Amino acid sequence: MEKIKRFPSIEKTYFVECSGNTGISKKSPPTKNLDDLYGLMSCANWVGVKLSVLLEEAGIDLDKARYVIAEGADGATMARSVPISRAMDDCMVAYMQNGEALRPEQGYPLKLIVPGCEGNINIKWLRRLEVTDTPLFARDEVSKYTDLLGNGKARQATLVMDVKSVVTFPTTGVKLPEKGFYEIRGLAWSGRGKIKAVDVSVDGGRNWKRATLSTDPLSKAFVAFTFPWHWDGSQTVILSRATDEAGLVQPYFKQITDVRGFHSESHNNAIQAWQINTKGEVSNVRV
């Protein structure tokens, strides 16, 4: 560890999201609240070494290298095959999170960050990196973290977390005390780069207006957004829809399940809808 910390360091902000966050469920409307649906994600400031620096130091042969197998020191010695394109691009081996050493549950002393990619490949308690010309086809890239489609085939190595957003106020558990002005607040992020725009609808998706991004968006990181709203006291549904710099727009749930079916389990980046009733109570609905 002492030597790892002597390498040139980088400091970056990246989100980490489990591909099972907001898992695909046939139940309509889903019964879960904000925490249950969106709790498997975070965004942090990371300090560490670029993975490419370590691989070059070890003498990687880029003519032959195709994958870097990253392995954790957890009970299952969990391993994933990181494609060389990502390994040599923006992957980092982090030893600090938010200004302090990684906490044990976050992977102390070392955690691999594969920016924008599903949480599972961000290996905690990193103990070994193996450069190979073939993937490992580890349990967590075959039996798990593959997305079964309606035709019985499964997508494999669906690493990128697609563009997504959620309104965090008002949301489930909140009761608006009276009609009047409220600021709708939320988060947006994309594994393909920066958020370009967030649109909000306060009439169930019929009409949309652009929200304000609270800060300049960073690549593969959360950005907060706000939207001014005057609630007239009637029942309505509010939604947010993000667009990223790759030009991709958050789809509706139906668009996803029409292509993938209901059994792909993960990578649901659908538009989230919250219904507000005349009492100001918020519930989770599907539009």
Place this chain on the structure above:
Amino acid sequence: MYVFKRIVTMTLMCSFSLWASQSVGKYQLAEKISDEALQSWNISVFPDGKNLPEGKGDYHSGKKLYENLCVACHGENGKGGIKLDPYRGAIDTLVKRKGDKLTGEKPKKSIGTYWQYAPLLFDYIRRAMPYQAPKSLSNDEVYALTAYLLAENGIISKKTVISKENLAKVKMPNVNGFICDNRVDTKSVPCMKNCPLPDEKSFNEGVLADETDHLKSDCLVQPNIKFSGE
């Protein structure tokens, strides 16, 4: 298949006295690790059987181990499974049950219906099982459990002795069941005014799967393996 011996030894958490003191690389911070010191760390087993250790096991010895060590979580004959949390159903069964398939209303994933390569059983059991005491099994015991689960799934006979000589040649039923990530698969046309909703006829949801998408570089490229009987 050629696997590079080069390992980024700097990331190993423990230090070995066996490490050579010779420094390499631009920053002179990397140290070479000897093949001998590397051996105990080098547990990856690849689809073509590369790095499988010596040893062997069969269905009958595996069955005894299974009934002692595995049955509590995975059920009798690998056809059960405990519930891990209230939000989910039971864990996938290890063994394919009659009629289990990957399509329809309730697809059933198991080793027999879903797993891609036979050596993966050895790799994963050795890494992670039994849950309460991973890495407590000998290589013979891991081979035995591998043989037991392959035989219970009807993939090999109960008489087959499994070792590094034949495990990679066992063809898994779902070996060709996986495809590369072909997202983007939903249309991206942001409507702003008088927009149709998903349950309305005028909603243009358009299916879009772009096979040439740049995510292809994430794909796990399948190795060419000659299976038994091919």
